[in-house]
Amino acid sequence: MNKEPIRIGIAGLGTVGAATLGFLINENARIAARAGRALQVDAIVARDRTKDRGVDTSDIRWFDDPVALAKDDGIDLYIELIGGADGVAKASVEAALAAGKPVVTANKALLAHHGAALAKLAEETPGASLHYEAAVAGGIPAVKALREGLAGNGVTRVSGILNGTCNYILTEMESTGAAFGDVLLEAQNLGYAEADPTADVGGFDAAHKLAIMAAIAFGRQIDFASVEIEGIESISSEDIAAAKDIGYRIRLLGMAERTPEGVSQRLRPCLTPIASPLGSIEGVTNAVMLEGDAIGATVLVGPGAGGGPTASAVLADIVDVARGNTPPTFGIACNDLIQPENGKTIRDIGAFYLRIALEDRPGTLAEVAAALGQEGVSIHRMHQHDHTGNAAPVTIVTHICDLSAIERSKTRIAALPASVAPPVSMRIVES
């Protein structure tokens, strides 16, 4: 066993960086015993040198420039916790890899946008490797479970609740009946949502994670550009209540599937049964479901964000590096990764939820049923909810059909004289 210490450089001392630094200093002996090597935090980059981070950093070298730290000969392992798809985060990771160093990062945007090039650089440079357990689902060891634990499987589907902010908002909307905007404001006040919430509620953060998992799952070049993304901004409390009435919850699900036309990658609100593995997840918790030909299915649940949990993932990568566990970035050699089928349309086949508001007079439901029938959409269940006033809310669960037929049906229904508001549809995911 190589007993030389691993000299670690950390760039970025925000919540995750500070937590990682704290564990590496306060629990050094314990973690080093697991790593089989001494671990020494040798250099740091952070904006504010004077801030009290609860640990003694007087023996640690401070850098102003992450790229300089990444290249520094005194550093054996570079940890990037700056964030952002480009800028110094990218430049410093490239510099460290090019210098033949292992890199640990929590940066999902960087991986989603530049993972292909970075994986190639890591593969081509002796000594370099790229580790990013913290980039997907925080503390849950999802990357490890997929890239290593399911390495023998032909993966059929990867799905999950990949953004705690969205799941918190949806959970609160259900329990309080409040509207999206009000719950978002509350989440911002509590620190569960950013001042600019677009990355979270727009689905982009979760889509980054989905693209990473899809690349590993299907041995496919990472392909963030073709992830279909829909956020939770337009989810109404009416839909949440209507879904609950028929036994479902609305969850922002990421789902990548092997289909006859290729790999689909979709990130959008779906209905899933209240008691299902993903439907039962409440609050800021994340969950990842992995399905394959050998295992069937396994579900991993845990904290998707926060200093401690994300540091847990960073530390796991550090121990992997120290133990010499450096698998290919996406599980197989870069040249063996399947190329994305750019621009190809991947059909979306499944059951759908439709919510329609109709004038409350005889014959309107028959008109809706006829509109669906004309597009080949057959009805599995139909439910008319209690209502006051003249608009009768109707929810429909369809049998399996193609999303395009649902879209055409919605156009027909919206054009009916009895239609009071535009129909809403969402995919149903039974498990």
Added chain:
Amino acid sequence: MNKEPIRIGIAGLGTVGAATLGFLINENARIAARAGRALQVDAIVARDRTKDRGVDTSDIRWFDDPVALAKDDGIDLYIELIGGADGVAKASVEAALAAGKPVVTANKALLAHHGAALAKLAEETPGASLHYEAAVAGGIPAVKALREGLAGNGVTRVSGILNGTCNYILTEMESTGAAFGDVLLEAQNLGYAEADPTADVGGFDAAHKLAIMAAIAFGRQIDFASVEIEGIESISSEDIAAAKDIGYRIRLLGMAERTPEGVSQRLRPCLTPIASPLGSIEGVTNAVMLEGDAIGATVLVGPGAGGGPTASAVLADIVDVARGNTPPTFGIACNDLIQPENGKTIRDIGAFYLRIALEDRPGTLAEVAAALGQEGVSIHRMHQHDHTGNAAPVTIVTHICDLSAIERSKTRIAALPASVAPPVSMRIVES
């Protein structure tokens, strides 16, 4: 990358062995791409050479003796799927390790009884390593999550539903109201329980898995001998119904915890809330909950047995070996493992469930409350169930107390003139 093929020898072609062999032959290219090495099944041991296993084995060498196969110079990796704590399983694993080969095994009994010596042999022999993902919770990558994914954590508790047969029986008892014996018989007919069910329903199989996880979690010499084991044979349908009445389910839980007196390892039926991560697990499914100072908690759910899922775990170990990921058997060097505190009593502090059958006359409940009070046990909730006849069933949920106080209280209560049957108690685990 070393492009020489890894020559694999498999001993034991039961359900798991046949499934593993099938994947290694039918999906060879896919798995080899993940492994970064060619994988070649070179030799097999099985009782019956003529049985159709659905794959062409004509190019594979057959051995009669697992030890001879394990030692054979033509084999680089030995896979032990024979089972049993001793005999040829143990002898062949020792032979392979002594010959400097990596070993993959699904044998939880072998690890639980001889893990300390085998880990030492693996550590002392260049080239040898011991992999056993399949020994714990079937397809769930629980060993990997704990030994690698949580490597940065100070683990505080490991718990889980580790035996699918028991969970199936408890689930069926709840949904049908049937007695243990009847459900066991049905499980045997369906193939979910063995003809001799002792290893499963007596808790021993799950206790093996708990001992393995506790060793990794706490960096402690494996210590099966001190696992406190209680099976599900004496669980009555009355207890299952009474637990449900107050919002709980009875689950056979394995739980290893860091306590002020040392590491506790307990495998026994407990009450846990119906909606909790472990209480919500139904049927043959397994679940593992891992708690640590960095991550908080993560829960992994999946199939705990069966050919495909267990083969998934075996294949993950094979890919790990091919990729060169060979961490220490229990996560740290053998000499650094803490020695068990043999014979030390570890107090069991928690809330408890008590079920008491009393004559239905005034004053009896007061006598019970007095008996509990005399032992310092205070009552959190008390519930008298509907009943016909003269025996009134009463369930009590205590506040946090010591199990020894519960035991003394039960003795006092059993001695009351109003007591109709011996009191039953179980530990409550809130999450």
